[in-house]
Amino acid sequence: MGVGLNMSIYSLIFQKKFGKIGLKQLIKYLSIIIAVVYLPIAAVAYVSNLFTKTDKYAAILLSAHAFSDHDYWAPPIAFLGSYPAWTLYFNSRGEKSDYFFSATKKDFMDVLMDNKYQSIVFVGHGSRNCWRATDTQISNYDIDKIKGKFQLKHGEWIQLSCAEPDYSPVHMGELVMANNNVYYYGGSAGTFDFVLDALTAFRHIKKNSHP
Numbered sequence: 001m002g003v004g005l006n007m008s009i010y011s012l013i014f015q016k017k018f019g020k021i022g023l024k025q026l027i028k029y030l031s032i033i034i035a036v037v038y039l040p041i042a043a044v045a046y047v048s049n050l051f052t053k054t055d056k057y058a059a060i061l062l063s064a065h066a067f068s069d070h071d072y073w074a075p076p077i078a079f080l081g082s083y084p085a086w087t088l089y090f091n092s093r094g095e096k097s098d099y100f101f102s103a104t105k106k107d108f109m110d111v112l113m114d115n116k117y118q119s120i121v122f123v124g125h126g127s128r129n130c131w132r133a134t135d136t137q138i139s140n141y142d143i144d145k146i147k148g149k150f151q152l153k154h155g156e157w158i159q160l161s162c163a164e165p166d167y168s169p170v171h172m173g174e175l176v177m178a179n180n181n182v183y184y185y186g187g188s189a190g191t192f193d194f195v196l197d198a199l200t201a202f203r204h205i206k207k208n209s210h211p
Contacts (some may be wrong), residue, residue, distance in 0.1 A: 025180045039123035045087040057117045058090040059111040061103035063124030064134040075101040102134045119155030126161030143175045146192040152178035159184040
């Protein structure tokens with residue numbers, strides 16, 4: 001039984017074909033792409049973020065609520081996929097990138113109250129009037145409660161989640177930003193949308209944002 005199970009696992013890993021490509025070949029090709037393309041660009045982004053002279057930051061809040069409150073594998077994957085493009089993007093705007101892994105409601109409130117953060121990016125489930133942090137949901141109500149206690153932001157609000165109409169026509173980002181730089185999808189969104197925006201530095205969401 002144990003031998004049979006081991007052979008099944010071996011067959012799945014080393015003999016299964018993805019089209020005409022075996023898994024061993026697929027891993028080899030991915031490793032080459034990572035070594036030749038991803039790592040050099042990520043290194044450039046790291047150095048750029050390190051030497052960008054500014055006191056302004058973009059807070060990138062990665063929720064660990066994918067299927068439950070404990071999907072701690074999700075933020076690292078989102079980070080690895082987005083770090084080069086997003087860091088270089090914000091650096092070009094005169095902001096450093098600051099990632100929050102498994103972001104909570106407290107993280108969001110801290111960002112809201114801290115004037116160094118001028119841009120905010122959300123990754124996770126949400127709607128037009130809420131975003132699901134790792135521990136709980138954040139909504140317009142939470143922002144309204146502290147209205148006047150924080151300074152409005154002058155960067156960009158970018159919400160990578162669904163943006164279905166909820167209980168209010170006012171998007172929660174409009175309660176935070178001093179400008180009209182509030183970007184969100186027109187309705188439902190999925191992994192494909194996030195991957196596009198992770199690779200293209202938000203071009204997809206800006207092109208297909210709300211009217």
